[in-house]
Amino acid sequence: MHIEHIDEHFNNRNVTEMNSDYYLVGIEDYPTDNWGRFKRVIKRSFRGELFVGLWVVMREMIRFDIHTVKYPEEKMPIGPRYRAIHQMKRLWESDAERCIGCGLCEKICISNCIRIETKLDASSRKEVSEYSINLGRCIFCGYCAEVCPELAITHGGEYENASDQREHFTMYQDMLTPLDMMRAGTQLEFEGFGSITPHEDERVKKTPLAY
Amino acid sequence: MNKLINFKIDGISVEAQRGETILTVARKNGIYIPTMCYISKTSPCASCRMCVVEAEGVEGFILSCNTPPTEGVEITTNTAALQNERTNIMKLYDVNHPLECGVCDKSGECDLQNKTLEFSVERQSFSARDQLRPLQHWGLIDYEPSLCIMCEKCVHVCNEVIGDDAIEVKFGGYSSTIIPKNSETLDCTFCGECIAVCPVGALVSSGFKYRANAWELERVPATCAHCSAGCPLEYETRHASLNGADEIFRVKNNFEFASLCGAGRFGFDFDNRALKNENAFNRAIEALKNAKAIRFSSMITNEEAHILELLKDKLGVKLFNEDARKFAEFMKSYSSISSKLHHSGSLDAIKQSDALIVIGSRIATDNPGVRYALTTASKHNGAKIVYAHPMEDTLMQSVITQMMKYEVGTEEGVMALLAHTILKDSDLDESERAFFDELDFGYLYAETNIGEEELSHMMKSFMRAKKRTLIIGNDLIAHDRSSNIAKLAALIEKYSDFSLIVVPREVNTLGVSLINSLDRDEKISDVVGYNAKGDFVISSLEGADLAIPSLNQQEGTFVSIDNRVLPTNVALEFDGYTLNDIANALGIYNKNTIDYTKELNKNSGFKDISFDDLENFLSPLGEDNRGYLLDEVECAADGKLEELDDMPEFNGTIIYQCNPVLQFNNYTFKTAQLPKENFLRGSAQFGVAAKIADGDMVEISYKETKIQRKFKLDSELKGTIALNPTFDISVDASRYRFEKSKIERVMQ
Numbered sequence: 001m002h003i004e005h006i007d008e009h010f011n012n013r014n015v016t017e018m019n020s021d022y023y024l025v026g027i028e029d030y031p032t033d034n035w036g037r038f039k040r041v042i043k044r045s046f047r048g049e050l051f052v053g054l055w056v057v058m059r060e061m062i063r064f065d066i067h068t069v070k071y072p073e074e075k076m077p078i079g080p081r082y083r084a085i086h087q088m089k090r091l092w093e094s095d096a097e098r099c100i101g102c103g104l105c106e107k108i109c110i111s112n113c114i115r116i117e118t119k120l121d122a123s124s125r126k127e128v129s130e131y132s133i134n135l136g137r138c139i140f141c142g143y144c145a146e147v148c149p150e151l152a153i154t155h156g157g158e159y160e161n162a163s164d165q166r167e168h169f170t171m172y173q174d175m176l177t178p179l180d181m182m183r184a185g186t187q188l189e190f191e192g193f194g195s196i197t198p199h200e201d202e203r204v205k206k207t208p209l210a211y
Numbered sequence: 212m213n214k215l216i217n218f219k220i221d222g223i224s225v226e227a228q229r230g231e232t233i234l235t236v237a238r239k240n241g242i243y244i245p246t247m248c249y250i251s252k253t254s255p256c257a258s259c260r261m262c263v264v265e266a267e268g269v270e271g272f273i274l275s276c277n278t279p280p281t282e283g284v285e286i287t288t289n290t291a292a293l294q295n296e297r298t299n300i301m302k303l304y305d306v307n308h309p310l311e312c313g314v315c316d317k318s319g320e321c322d323l324q325n326k327t328l329e330f331s332v333e334r335q336s337f338s339a340r341d342q343l344r345p346l347q348h349w350g351l352i353d354y355e356p357s358l359c360i361m362c363e364k365c366v367h368v369c370n371e372v373i374g375d376d377a378i379e380v381k382f383g384g385y386s387s388t389i390i391p392k393n394s395e396t397l398d399c400t401f402c403g404e405c406i407a408v409c410p411v412g413a414l415v416s417s418g419f420k421y422r423a424n425a426w427e428l429e430r431v432p433a434t435c436a437h438c439s440a441g442c443p444l445e446y447e448t449r450h451a452s453l454n455g456a457d458e459i460f461r462v463k464n465n466f467e468f469a470s471l472c473g474a475g476r477f478g479f480d481f482d483n484r485a486l487k488n489e490n491a492f493n494r495a496i497e498a499l500k501n502a503k504a505i506r507f508s509s510m511i512t513n514e515e516a517h518i519l520e521l522l523k524d525k526l527g528v529k530l531f532n533e534d535a536r537k538f539a540e541f542m543k544s545y546s547s548i549s550s551k552l553h554h555s556g557s558l559d560a561i562k563q564s565d566a567l568i569v570i571g572s573r574i575a576t577d578n579p580g581v582r583y584a585l586t587t588a589s590k591h592n593g594a595k596i597v598y599a600h601p602m603e604d605t606l607m608q609s610v611i612t613q614m615m616k617y618e619v620g621t622e623e624g625v626m627a628l629l630a631h632t633i634l635k636d637s638d639l640d641e642s643e644r645a646f647f648d649e650l651d652f653g654y655l656y657a658e659t660n661i662g663e664e665e666l667s668h669m670m671k672s673f674m675r676a677k678k679r680t681l682i683i684g685n686d687l688i689a690h691d692r693s694s695n696i697a698k699l700a701a702l703i704e705k706y707s708d709f710s711l712i713v714v715p716r717e718v719n720t721l722g723v724s725l726i727n728s729l730d731r732d733e734k735i736s737d738v739v740g741y742n743a744k745g746d747f748v749i750s751s752l753e754g755a756d757l758a759i760p761s762l763n764q765q766e767g768t769f770v771s772i773d774n775r776v777l778p779t780n781v782a783l784e785f786d787g788y789t790l791n792d793i794a795n796a797l798g799i800y801n802k803n804t805i806d807y808t809k810e811l812n813k814n815s816g817f818k819d820i821s822f823d824d825l826e827n828f829l830s831p832l833g834e835d836n837r838g839y840l841l842d843e844v845e846c847a848a849d850g851k852l853e854e855l856d857d858m859p860e861f862n863g864t865i866i867y868q869c870n871p872v873l874q875f876n877n878y879t880f881k882t883a884q885l886p887k888e889n890f891l892r893g894s895a896q897f898g899v900a901a902k903i904a905d906g907d908m909v910e911i912s913y914k915e916t917k918i919q920r921k922f923k924l925d926s927e928l929k930g931t932i933a934l935n936p937t938f939d940i941s942v943d944a945s946r947y948r949f950e951k952s953k954i955e956r957v958m959q
Contacts, residue, residue, distance in 0.1 A: 100313040103427045115453045118421055124346060126314040126421040130453050149313055 080188065083140045084159035086133055087188075088175040089152050095182050098152035099172075101128045105144035105153055113137035114144060131172035135161050154190055218280045220264075221288055233275035233286055234262055239832060244288050245297060245329070247304070247322060248362035249276050250408055251467045251833055253371045254591065256363045261297055261326075264288045272296065294330075301330040304360050307341045308411075315358070315412040319425035322410030323360060339385055349397035351417055351477055351884060352406060356388045359413035365389060365405035372470055374586030374610050375399040389413075400606065400872040402579070403476040407466040418477065418884045419461045423449050428460055432827045434769055434779040434837070435475040436510070436762035437875045439715040440558065440580020441771025442471050443829060443837060446479060446763060446782035459763065459782055468833035472579035473873045478882040483751040485758030485787035492788050495757040496796050498739050498747035504529035506732065507741035509717035510878065512767025513776070513817075514807040516719070516726040518794045519741065525799055529730040531738070532723055534716050534944030536731065537688055539724035541713065544694040547850025548701035551843055552725075552816060555704060556680050556712035557773040558584045559835075565592040566676030568629065568669075568709075570599040570615075571622055572684020573869050575606035578714050580772070581682060586610050595672040599625060599661075600686075601949070602867065605927040613669055619861040619932070619949045621659040623692040626699040627855055628655055632666040637706040646852045658858040679709045685716050689947045695853045702852070714772060716944060717876070718762070722770035725815035725841075732945070741790070744941060749793075752877050760785035761878065766805050766822065768838060776817065776838040778825040816841035861951055864901045866891070866911060866935040868948040874938040890923035891954075893933030898924060900931050901954040911935060913952040 031037045060066055069076055078084075089098045101118035113134040121127035145154045153175075161168065177187045191198075216227040220242050227236045232255070237244050247259035255276040263272035267285040272293065280286070287293075305327055312318040344356035363380055366389065370376045377399035379392045391397045406414045428447035435442040444464045451458035459479045464471040499505075505519060505528055523530050546552055561567065561584035575582045588594035589610045598607055599615035617625045631647050639647070656662060673679065681703055687696045704711040715721040723729075738745040742752065742759075751761035764785040768776045791804040801807060805822035813819070818839055826836045871892070873885045880887060891909060893901070903909050905924035910917055918940060928934070932949070 101421070102313050102318075103424045107426055115450070117452060118423070120421045132453050 078157050078159070080157075080190075081155075082157050082159070083142045083145075083155040085135070085156055085161055085170060086144070086175050087154050087156040087177065088131075088172060089154060089187060089189075090177045090179075090182050092182075092187075095179060097128070097176065098150045099128050099131070100150055100152070101126050102149060104147045104149065108143045108147045110141060110143060111137045111139050128172065132169045133175075135163070135168045135170060136166050151190065154188075156188075216280055216282050218282065218284045218286065220286045222285075227280050231279065233264060233273075233278055233280050236280065237275065237286075237288065242288060244275055245326065246276065247300075247326065247360070247410060248364055250364050250368065252470070252587070253364075253367040256367050258361065258363045259300065261300055263293055263296055265290060265293060298330045298332065301326055301332050302336060305332050306335060306337050306339055307357075308360070309357055314421065316415045316420060316424070317358075317409075317412030321412065342386060344388065348417065349391070351401045351473070352397060352403065353415050353417045353420055354389065355413050355415070358411050359389060360411055361387050361389075362410055364408040364410065365414055368404050368408050368466075368470075369399070371590040372583055372587055373400070373402050373404050374582065374589075374606070375402070376609060378405065400575075400579075401473040401477070402471065403473055404466065404470055407464055407471070407476070416461060416477070423447075423460050430463075431780050431782040433763065433782060434771075434777040434827075435471065436481075436718050436769075436779065437472075437474045437478065437879055438578050438580065439718055439720060439772045440578055441718075441769055441773065441775065441777045442475055442580055443469050443777075443827070444471055444475055448782055457783055465829050468829050470580070470583045472583075474579075474875055474879050474885060477884040478873070478879045479763065479782075480883055481761055481878040481881045482764050482783045483758055483761045483785065485785070487787050488757070491757045492792070492796075495739075495747065495749055495788075495793060498756075499526060499528075499793065499797065501737055502526065502528050502739045502747075503735055503737045504531055504730070504733075505739045505741055506531040506743045506745050507723075508532065508743045509535050509715075509720040509723045510742055510762060510876065511719060511723070512762070512765055512769060512779070512804070513719065513722045513726060513811055514767040514804045515741075515765075515790050516723045517807045517811055518790050518799070518804070520727050521799045522794060522797065523728070525797060528739075529733075530727055531732040532727065532729050532743075533732050535720050535723035535727065536729040537693065537945045538713075538715055538720050539729060541688045541693050541697045542724060544697035544850060545701045545711075545713070546846040546848075548698045548848060548852075549705050550846050550848035552846055553774045553841055553843060554711045554713050556682070556710040557775075559773070560678070560710050561585060561680050561682070561712065562587045563592070564588050564676075564678045564680040564710075565594040566673040566679040567594055567682065568597045568599065568680075569607075569611075569682045570625065570629070570684065571686035571688075571690075572682070572714055573600065573602065573604055573867070574682070574684060574714070575604055576870055576872055577684060577716075578772070579872075581712075581714060582607070582610075595669075595676065597669050599629075601930075602932055603929060606872070612672060613665070615661055615665055615669070617659045617661050618858070619865060620859040620947075622687050622690050623696055623699075623855055624655045624659040624858055625661060626687070626696050628652075628659065628661060628666060630699045630703050632670055633703055633707050633709065639702075639706060643702065643852060646854075650855070655855075679707070681709045681711050683711065683713045685714065686948055688713065688716070689945060691859075691947065692856055695855070698850055698852050701850075712772065719769045721772070721774070722768070722776075725770065725817070726812050749790075752881070758787050759789055760787070765789070768808060768811075768822070768825070770841065774816075774841045775835070776811075776825075776841060778822060778827050778838050780827070814844065816844050818842060861949060863931075864897065864952055864954050865932045866913070866950050866952045866954075867932050868937050868942055868950065869934045870936050870938050871934075874936065876938055877941070880938045887939070888923075889920060889936050889939045891920040891933050891935055892923050892925040892928060894928040894930060895924060895926075896929065897931050897933045898922070901933075903954060903956050908957045910955050910957050911952050912955075913950040914946075919957060 031040055091098055103116050106114040106116045115132050117130035118126055119129045142155060181187055220237050225236050225240050234244055244262050246262045248256040257274055257277050262275045264275045265287045266273055304323060347354040366378055366380055369378050377392055377397060378389050381388050381390045406416050428449050431446045433444060433446055435444050444462050446459045447461050447463060448457045448459050462476050462479045507519060558580055585596060589596055596611045597613045597615055598611040599617060601617055601619045603614060627650060683700055690696060700711055703709050740748040742750045748755045749757045749759055751759050763782045766780050768778050771777050808822035809819050811817035825838050828836050830836055871888050879885055898904060903922050907922045909922050910919050
């Protein structure tokens with residue numbers, strides 16, 4: 001029953017019946033004979049539609065109080081949750097990289113653009129030896145950031161990633177928060193699973209492991 | 212005898228066979244009882260106590276894993292008290308367990324993780340002082356004691372199934388750990404079965420550690436391509452490096468029921484990488500057109516063997532494969548007495564036997580699958596195992612109950628003595644009886660060095676046995692008198708309750724011997740080698756004129772020692788040409804190699820089943836659903852026993868062609884992780900006889916072969932026979948594996 005209802009809506013393309021705000025655009029009939037076609041050419045050529053457009057540009061140019069952003073000199077501020085080129089975060093307490101190499105971002109990536117390589121490092125810890133995102137394929141869906149158990153990968157605000165290469169990669173080191181930024185305390189932090197919760201200091205309790 | 216026990220689990224009426232426990236019956240009937248330490252192929256560890264159930268009229272909880280049901284008892288598996296008990300056990304398991312699931316290799320397939328979530332253990336309500344427990348490096352295996360939950364699965368498997376008995380529990384309450392037994396570091400055959408059964412990330416493969424995660428790997432069910440045991444395994448693949456092609460990262464197996472040796476587990480990277488080389492392909496076609504013979508190895512699938520057989524008819528060439536030809540001849544002689552094509556035994560039959568004879572094989576390294584079956588029989592049935600061979604094997608020491616050491620070359624005499632002893636009271640026909648009556652026992656006892664009392668001791672120990680098996684190794688197949696030996700073996704199978712297993716040498720020796728009509732190898736020119744030597748070599752090994760995929764890059768079937776046709780799948784892609792492409796170019800058309808699966812030789816028992824209809828899994832209760840068993844084929848029983856030949860004498864320095872553990876052939880030699888100890892190994896006595904010392908470079912010469920190897924003194928060996936590995940050379944498989952040889956020190 002429910003499905004039938006949906007079917008009706010999808011198949012009934014006669015919008016006027018469903019919503020009276022719609023109206024049909026009056027379109028003249030197409031000319032059928034050569035004389036009619038000739039008249040249409042004359043009409044279109046000499047109506048001066050070109051100058052209508054030119055006038056709009058001219059008017060805005062001389063008005064001086066324009067609202068257009070002068071990109072690339074000026075840029076609009078973007079929201080903190082904007083999904084542009086990824087960033088790799090560091091831990092506040094140690095400046096160490098947050099990524100633990102679990103590979104979930106690679107697994108979840110629907111455009112298959114993340115590749116990660118891990119290995120055992122000299123101190124018997126798991127080391128991310130290679131990490132890249134193929135920006136030519138990335139659709140900036142944000143799944144990688146969502147699945148990350150450590151909040152290590154997030155999206156940043158850097159959206160200018162035009163390239164003359166189809167395969168334009170970002171590497172791990174380019175995405176990683178620079179150390180001076182960590183020292184200045186300006187790493188952008190998000191709330192969420194894996195992040196530092198507000199009032200962290202008050203909430204921490206001694207674990208049973210304390211000696 | 213086999214009376215069923217009727218009882219109830221959670222109100223459901225169930226039946227138990229004698230010897231079954233409550234847990235196995237519950238599992239059979241789909242009733243869930245959680246366990247942490249239970250593993251089907253060993254006796255219950257009973258260390259986790261998760262499997263507790265309540266029985267009506269019994270005070271307290273009982274362990275379902277090691278308690279057999281009694282008639283009419285009512286079992287409850289799920290009450291609040293039981294749930295509470297189990298939750299508390301899980302809470303204790305989780306005490307101080309490192310919270311490193313994010314990096315742990317086991318994460319995603321971890322029993323502890325699953326059960327912790329199942330019983331919703333959210334916080335640690337007990338505490339204990341944590342202790343420093345450093346990571347242990349044991350070669351191919353790493354042990355992380357802090358992750359270990361002391362379920363003891365590894366110890367049980369190592370002892371009861373593998374037979375290495377290399378690890379044990381160091382008891383100490385909370386500070387208990389697993390330690391190598393009687394050794395500083397782990398000294399074992401590195402089968403890695405402990406890694407497989409470990410429910411947490413405590414025992415891991417050091418080569419795999421931290422390279423990938425369970426959720427990233429793609430599983431390809433396949434069959435091990437190293438020996439004829441045909442163990443089931445799964446190749447786990449993933450891309451390697453940023454732009455790299457797929458690679459096999461590790462091998463896993465269904466450890467609940469099947470086992471795998473170290474070569475199968477760690478020797479997976481024998482794949483062949485090649486691109487389409489049209490030039491080489493055209494030369495291969497040309498070479499085949501001009502060829503007089505194709506020489507090939509048994510490291511191929513049944514389908515490839517079938518294509519080669521078609522090529523033989525089409526091109527009129529000869530087919531050389533000495534290994535399979537010898538095996539086929541042996542089985543032909545066997546059939547001429549037993550009137551059937553296939554031997555009767557299987558690995559499962561070995562596991563269930565309680566009286567076994569192994570003859571003519573250093574079985575632990577020739578076929579680990581048979582060794583594990585023997586260990587299982589020994590530990591679970593208390594099987595009496597007679598090991599007849601000219602050399603002792605320390606790997607088999609804990610399993611065998613009687614060593615029957617015979618002189619090199621006297622296998623025919625030994626078989627005659629065995630047959631005579633076993634068939635003493637059997638209803639033989641006249642000519643067969645006459646054969647035994649005519650035996651010169653004095654001569655046989657003297658030459659074989661087997662005493663009458665040894666044989667009677669064997670018969671005495673076998674007296675109460677319910678199921679007996681005779682296992683025949685390659686020394687008998689490659690023997691000059693193999694035909695008569697086969698007839699004697701057939702006689703034992705025919706007139707006694709012994710089942711028989713003939714161990715094929717290579718992974719698909721059995722399949723090839725059933726599919727191909729083979730010619731005796733000759734030294735002629737214009738031979739095309741297919742995975743073997745030739746004037747033009749088509750091979751999946753290095754140095755080939757045309758590269759073809761190796762066995763983990765092909766789909767097809769093998770015939771295992773169980774006479775089972777087992778499917779294997781493509782783990783890694785291969786970009787070059789295959790044998791089917793060659794056959795297509797030569798006018799034998801079929802789109803895919805696996806289209807030949809249902810065309811395989813029906814006269815040998817192959818069934819009309821296409822490849823895609825073959826299953827490849829073990830059921831949750833352990834039934835083997837892989838491929839199919841060959842049909843039994845009736846043969847004419849027209850064979851007659853021949854009179855025994857004079858026993859050959861082997862004096863001086865003798866070498867035995869035998870690989871060390873973890874090595875089988877040129878393919879295992881290719882792999883990165885397996886140790887490649889290509890030394891001539893011999894005892895101190897051998898060193899004295901050959902006038903060589905430990906570490907000397909020696910030249911070994913026999914027949915026309917000369918090999919240079921380093922000599923290594925092995926304190927575990929005795930006598931004047933040294934072991935010469937063959938995995939890094941190519942050997943004439945038709946030759947008897949003991950060789951009289953000349954050994955000289957090479958000056959450096």
